[in-house]
Amino acid sequence: MVEELAKLKDEGLIKYFGFSFHGTPEILQEVVKDYNWDFAQLQVNYLDWDVVKAHEQYNIVQELGIPVTVMEPLRGGGLVNLSEKAMAKLKENYPNSSPAEFGLRWAASQKNVVTVLSGMSNLTQMKENIATFENFTPMSEEEIKVADEIAKIIQSQGEINCTACKYCMEVCPKGINIPAIFSLYNQYKVTNSAFHLKIYYETLSESERANNCIKCGLCNKNCPQNLPIPDLLAQVQKDYEKA
């Protein structure tokens, strides 16, 4: 495939030829040798920097001078809907900064980043994103430090690192709504409210719930975050039944 696409680039039909990557640093080391890439698209945000070893991947492409396109700068919205504690840390330091602006600026402040992709659901979010980049200033050392502290708070809450990409759902023979289950479970972890876990879990139809999992493991193969999905679903179900 690389050879064929490289030909199209030589013919001028492709301007920038790069790749998008979810995997281990070891595999990335192999991929970067395959071609003289114009860019690498990596999952880079201040939480995944450590959680999924994003810094190792970033360093590999950075050393080769390959420009970086960032995906998931706000971790599928996870860095927008901060817990009370994480939000308090942000506001105590930067009261005028929104979580989205903070996360986008963090990603764009890394060296060699040429593009930051961000999913937007409405016009307000689009306007906010445009404003962030129109007057873009890279983050200071102090701001980076605060981002690290927020990341530590988030990690201490025991949330599931699901980005809601839904790749797992493409292969689940039981039609379990895995990202929705993990999302409501994360809210429960942040709020520690068993009542909310129960209420929100029951908004899912019976067929979408975790207890239908047959542990076939197909979803695991499709999860870019390498989450042990069947085990996590079992945990959610257990906590729901206790709630």
Ligand code: SF4
């Ligand atoms: S292990 Fe469970 S959640 Fe995963 S694909 Fe199989 S049935 Fe679906």
Ligand code: SF4
């Ligand atoms: S594939 Fe993994 S990260 Fe994506 S929605 Fe499913 S559990 Fe979440």
